[in-house]
Amino acid sequence: MGGVHMSCFGSKHELLQVADHVIAHYYxxxxxxxxxxxxxxxxxxxxxxxxxxxxxxxxxxDGSMLGMTAHERLIIRMELEDGTIICDTLRPKDIVIDSSLAGFHNTGVRNFTLAHEIGHQLLHIYYPLLALSDQLEEDCADIIAEGLLLPECLVRASMAFFQFPDTLSHISRSQLDMNYPSFKKMARQLGVQRQLLANRMKYLHILTSDVPYRHTLSLMEAG
Incomplete structure (x- = not known):
């Protein structure tokens, strides 16, 4: 999957291009x-x-670590709640997800965590000589994860499938918003958290408001 060389680094657009390149292979x-x-x-x-x-x-x-990935052979040691110690060997590109994320109700978090760890791997593949601060690498992995989970063609096809208009101001987390039930179904269908989907739709200029996902309707909007 190599072969994409970017002359500069740092913009969200460039990182999403990495995700797009991988998704092209996926499709x-x-x-x-x-x-x-x-x-x-x-x-x-x-x-x-x-x-x-x-x-x-x-x-x-305590939920402080939901995922990790290996760039080289690595032995990990974990303690179970009953005190049992387990060890495992990770190979390069292996990913570990916290077992608390098993189960359908954690699908969105699990998928984002997995895509985030894939993002770390892709940063090392596409930018092997780049030294990033820990926080910047986390932020970059988040951006790649968003692009992997929600490529533009998939978002727009899903909007058509759920009969959304081409653009709208925002989504409100309220049954008073006629688009909210379909938005929930769309997020569930795509296996993502609703906030992530709203952010991606904002980036694609589908949601036009500066606050694309709102938890309540204002009194004026409700009336």
Whole structure:
């Protein structure tokens, strides 16, 4: 998947281009069907396109660590709640997701965590000589994750599938917003958190308000 060389680094657009390049390879394996949009299969992306594997282990007791990835051979040691110690060897490109994210109700968080760890791998593939601060690398991995989970073609096809207008001001987390039920279904269909979907729709100029996802309607809007 190498071959994309960017002359400069730093913009969100450039990082999303990395995600787009990977998704183009993905859709060669899993043909894109515009009238039946499906969530990105991250497990397949990791295992078949990147050559890694996905494992689930208890990474932290307080939820402070939800995922990790290996850039070289690594032995990890974990303690279970009953005191049992388990060790495992990670190969380069392997990803570990915290076992607390198992279950359907955690799909959005699990998928974002997995895509975020893929983002770390892609940063090392596309920018092997770049030294980033920890926080900047985390921010860059977040941007790539957004692009992997919600490529523009998939977002727009999903909007058509759920009969959204081409653009709208914002989404309000209220049954008074006639678009909210479809928005919830769309996020669930794509396996993402609603806030992430709203942010992506804002970036694509589908949602036009500076506050694209609102938790309540104002009194004027409600009336």
């Amino acid at each position: 060669q394996r899993v043909p894109f069907v515009r009238n039946h949009p499906q969530a990105i299969d991250l497990d397949m992306l990791v295992m078949e396109l990147m050559g890694g594997s996905i494992k689930m282990f208890p990474l932290s007791k």
